[in-house]
Amino acid sequence: MDKKEYLNRICFTDEVLPTLEVLQKLQLNHLLHIPFENLDIHYQKPIQLNIAEISKKILGSQRGGFCYELNGLFFELLTSIGFRVKRVSAKVYDKDNGYGQEYDHLALIVNLNETEYLVDVGFGDFAFSPIPIKLGELHLDVQASFLIESVEDDYLKVSKVDNGSERREYLFKNVPRSFSEFESMCYYQQTSPKSHFTQQKLITKPTKEGRITLTSDKLKITILGKTEERVLKSEEEFNDVLTTHFQINMDRL
Numbered sequence: 001m002d003k004k005e006y007l008n009r010i011c012f013t014d015e016v017l018p019t020l021e022v023l024q025k026l027q028l029n030h031l032l033h034i035p036f037e038n039l040d041i042h043y044q045k046p047i048q049l050n051i052a053e054i055s056k057k058i059l060g061s062q063r064g065g066f067c068y069e070l071n072g073l074f075f076e077l078l079t080s081i082g083f084r085v086k087r088v089s090a091k092v093y094d095k096d097n098g099y100g101q102e103y104d105h106l107a108l109i110v111n112l113n114e115t116e117y118l119v120d121v122g123f124g125d126f127a128f129s130p131i132p133i134k135l136g137e138l139h140l141d142v143q144a145s146f147l148i149e150s151v152e153d154d155y156l157k158v159s160k161v162d163n164g165s166e167r168r169e170y171l172f173k174n175v176p177r178s179f180s181e182f183e184s185m186c187y188y189q190q191t192s193p194k195s196h197f198t199q200q201k202l203i204t205k206p207t208k209e210g211r212i213t214l215t216s217d218k219l220k221i222t223i224l225g226k227t228e229e230r231v232l233k234s235e236e237e238f239n240d241v242l243t244t245h246f247q248i249n250m251d252r253l
Contacts, residue, residue: 001076002055003016005055005060006077009033010029010033010034012029016081017081018082018084020112020130023083023110024130026074026077027121027128027130028129030070030074031121032206032207033205034065034070036064036065036123036203037246038066038197038201039201041189041198042201046190047065047066047069049072049180049182051073054072055076057069067107067120068106070121070122071087071106071107071108072179072182074108074121074122075087078119083110084110085109086177087106087107087178087179088108088172088176089102089103089175090106090158090170090171091105091170091172092104092169094196099170101185103177103181103184103185104185105172106182107120107122107170109133115133115134116132117133118130118131118172119131123170125211126160126169128141128143131146131148133148133156135156136148144160144162145160145161146159154174155171155172155173156171156174157170158170158172200215201238202214203242203246203248210222210223210224210227212245212246214238216232216238217238218230218231219245
């Protein structure tokens with residue numbers, strides 16, 4: 001991975017030091033410039049947990065990715081800067097099926113001045129800034145708040161709190177994992193009919209005013225709390241929106 005290429009990709013021009021301020025800016029810039037997307041799954045391009053290939057895709061081809069790719073590459077950037085960071089496994093909550101399997105999601109924990117922070121640039125609509133792992137304390141973020149609590153079997157529960165409503169996001173254990181431990185679930189997410197990643201195309205990223213989300217047949221744009229939706233009627237229309245709003249063309253796929 002080329003650190004300079006990565007910083008250029010996310011338009012980060014400040015001095016890079018292992019500080020909380022830099023971590024906050026890196027996370028925000030990453031989210032604003034690199035989308036969460038699952039397009040390779042729908043174009044039959046296998047995703048391997050290989051940093052060189054992930055770097056080529058996200059940095060070289062100006063693409064996005066899903067959690068294993070996004071947080072996997074962000075781990076490499078943070079490590080190269082000098083942050084103390086580890087990968088953790090998380091079980092994502094689904095309202096119909098409860099919590100998923102181990103390695104369902106890859107997130108990061110950064111240790112700064114003896115305080116640990118949950119850092120996640122690979123979960124779609126999530127926190128814009130590092131979440132201090134201070135159990136029971138509400139973390140105020142840009143668009144919502146987040147809460148981390150201890151539950152059974154040494155798991156920590158992450159919830160999103162918005163307008164007084166609490167929504168479970170995922171469980172994780174504060175245990176370091178190797179990248180290779182996620183390989184089996186990475187394959188599952190790409191191939192199983194039970195995986196929500198195989199159900200439809202998805203590409204999304206926040207903006208300074210809201211969020212842009214594109215699915216197989218719909219474009220949704222939120223600006224300052226107001227949402228407009230547009231139904232897409234053809235693959236050509238999908239490709240046009242992909243290029244216009246995410247600067248991705250079919251040549252990169």
